[in-house]
Amino acid sequence: MGKIVLVFVSLLALVQVLAVDAVDRVKIWPMPESVSHGHGSLYMNKDFELKTEGSKYNDASGILKDGFSRLLHVLQVAHVVDGNSSGADTSLLLQGLHVVVLSPDDELQYGIDESYKLSVPASGKPVFAYIEAQTVYGALHGLQTFSQLCQFNFKTSVIEVPMVPWTVIDQPRFSFRGLLIDTSRHYLPLPVIKNVIDSMAYAKLNVMHWHIVDTQSFPLEIPSFPKLWDGAYSISEQYTFADAAEIVSYAQRRGINVLAEIDVPGHALSWGIGYPSLWPSKDCQEPLDVSNEFTFKVIDGILSDFSKVFKFRFVHLGGDEVNTSCWRVTPHVRKWLTKHRMNESQAYQYFVLRAQNIALSHGYEIVNWEETFNNFGNKLSRKTVVHNWLGGGVAKLVVEAGLRCIVSNQDKWYLDHLDTTWQQFYMNEPLTNITNPEQQKLVIGGEVCMWGEHIDGSDIEQTIWPRAAAAAERLWTSYNKLAKDPRQVTGRLAHFRCLLNQRGVAAAPLAGPGRVAPEEPGSCYSQ
Template sequence: MIFCRFLAVASLTATLASAATIWPLPQSVSYGSSSVETPQFQFIGLSSDDSKNAVKRYNPLIFPHSVEQTVDALDILVTIDDEDAELQLGTDESYTLSVPESPSSNSPITITAKTQYGFMRALETLSQLVDFDFDAEAYSIEGVPVEISDSPRFPHRGVLVDSSRHFEPISTLKIVVDSLAYAKLNVLHWHLVDSQSFPFDSKSYPLLGKQGAYSQFERYSPNDVAELVEYARQRGVRVMVEIDTPGHAGSWCEGYPEICPSKTCTEPLNPSTNATFDLIEGLFKDLTGGQAKSGLFPETLMHLGGDEVNTDCWTKSDDISSWMDQQGFDEDDTYAYFIARVQAIAHSMGREVIGWEEIWNHFGTSLDPSTIIHQWLPGSTVGPEVTAAGYRLIWSTDGVWYLDGLSTTWQTMYEAEPTEGISPSSLHLVLGGEGCMWGETVDTSSILQTIWPRAAAISERLWSDKNSTQNVDVAEPRYAEFRCHLNSRGIAAAPYDNLIARNAPTGPGGCLDQRRRE
């Protein structure tokens, strides 16, 4: 990293300094007391475009300053078992990285990985080991020999971005994807549409976007979506779409009012007409291609929301009330009918379904056993109950991992534990978690400094060993430096210990000195 060391770290030896600043903390790391200089790296053994392109992206990040080459570039021998691996939940991201005390052609730096995505994680770690000495005008790795063996604690590690409350251009979403990869987060949960706007251009139902978007300019074409999803894949980031139903869907009614209870009471969507489910099926086909691992979102997980369903609009509609009576349904029965029918549509297209925790609170084990429950309600302790019943869990509790909560500190986020109360026999059902960047008060002007650096606290909790990451005071120097690491790459991470998350610095000061800004 290219910034001066935080004072708490500066008192350590140079050997400790480099290895001690890796974020998120590797599962296993050891280091020595020597250093090695290099003006560049020469990667040997790469064959796929994904891996070669990753090197092209990282070279200027690792070596941002031009220097006169006075020593030879160090060889890095790379071994990847499958350089063309598919990116899905559970794709292997493990790697090892070894830097000998005196690297040479006979004893090179080595990286081993099961997939190209593990190799990408190794590159990020390597980038954090390289320092630039401005006085010597040279790059070096301190603390060699370095031995790292690393893999994520959880397979699902993400950030939710909401593009309905405020439109986020594709260019902004690409920068968010870059930043996720820097922290070894691997999911962009795209909350694509909501009550406020419908910014996606559906080929099957074009009036959704034409009438439901904020403006003709604040929309995503299918090509836009495909471009972002591929951009993310090349960085080891899965893009998981959320289409929230039956609530949070009022914007749908702008183009297709027949699927809503009335013009003045628009949601939940109308369960009494097949037109609603025909539209949902057509929209899902636009997004998924109608079959597994295909379409604009080849990701096998699909989030269907299901939260905050107020059934008043159903009971106020004479047509819907009459239909409910004919079916023998009360409001909860109708809610369950809607959830089950929409899940069946997603399942028919090869998707596994995620829903917010209200569907568990209402329907429990009557849900399809493959349903993944996304915990979010403030103070929720639903995780042990969900996993004890054999259902999988994603953790994002409001007040703890909600990034729009500007007064929630990084320390609170860091100390959170997704497996609390869950029995050892059920731990495998915890897929991981997400920081949620809801969009009511963020747009392009503020999204990055609201996500960062606090999402880094989440990334370490989801990547690193639980027992090695218990102390926020020990983590603080690395956290502070990681914020500067993000800034050096153009990621607008706010001062690291703000009391109000995205506040700007209040006065002069170095990156690592920007602390406790009101």
């Protein structure tokens, strides 16, 4: 009996090892819903082409064509592809990609269909890989996955697709998969922001949360109130309104929404540099003056201007870390509170709800940090998404109240917490303790946050990556496909990190917590 048990345990261990090895051989990140592959190889023709016959999408805006050009670029950027495949067996020459998009519409918005099917045959005459997607943005995800199937063949100096035939069927687990960048604590030049957007697309993240302004600076031009720009650090550390439109367009063409944030009523000292009347007083400068109608006129102007550029369904209104003591100690504000029979807490609620109504009037739904829910949750607009950040457990309370939630708990998904490891990022589950299927649907996704106190253009990429990629798989891959132990994905994540490096993204080594340097000489794949 003992020998039988021993044999069974040994076989079970062998099966587990083989299963891990089979998964490890598939180097795609994030892991798709369904993957199968063979053992053959194809070689890309030097005239690799895009075909779209049968597609209902005419690509008038060039989104698919540009995505295909970027695919060719990332495949060729790591090595000089100068091999000659003209004499090769034509049945093994991959002639191009045939992409069929079933929807003619290319509007990017929350909740669009991002699914795709990718197949690469083992041979044929002629040989084409095939992507079918409901929307062009699903097709872009298919292109990203295809790019990870390819590798440079050093013997032939051409791009090879090993392990054919491939069949990949894929769709995201959550509709909101975000990364926050902060341009108030440190200004980030446009090329840096664009590089972040490119790297987000590689990991299938789809929302860039732009924390534009804060206490420290107000770098964005607001045409309705141009003096707000006086709050920028310097004349060269500013974004024009056209710059903002360029960032939105650049992101949209890569399938990424831009969630714009103005944090009110706290975190807004910089607003008063250009308009001092927004401060309760010169000596007590935030939160914004709740008693001044001009405050809400400015918010209305900002959101009116935003609506011309930031077309995402949501706008973020902050609402966190509000210290109302300025209202209490400033005579004219205290007088206003008395007149309206409000205490400071009620004034905080009044401010948040009035800002929400202004946003609603401009067609937005609202995201607020969790303090607004913790303080007066049942008063919030039903179009509010509560952004969790303080810790675990809040998401469960939010969805029980019937509101939507985004998870960014700081102990696991704040990238500026350099002691948080990629393993902790990977294992952070947005649906923890939420078992009701209808309530699970109210968790629309999650977001990793790159706060900028100690981050600028010199170190942002290696602070974001590869830890953000660990969260990206948690948000993309279906729960039953996620590894229960992060050690099972170490090799695959290391491969993705090295792929980012090859594409010019300064992703840090896996070993250690955030933003570490290589410990010693060695292969990229072992760091």
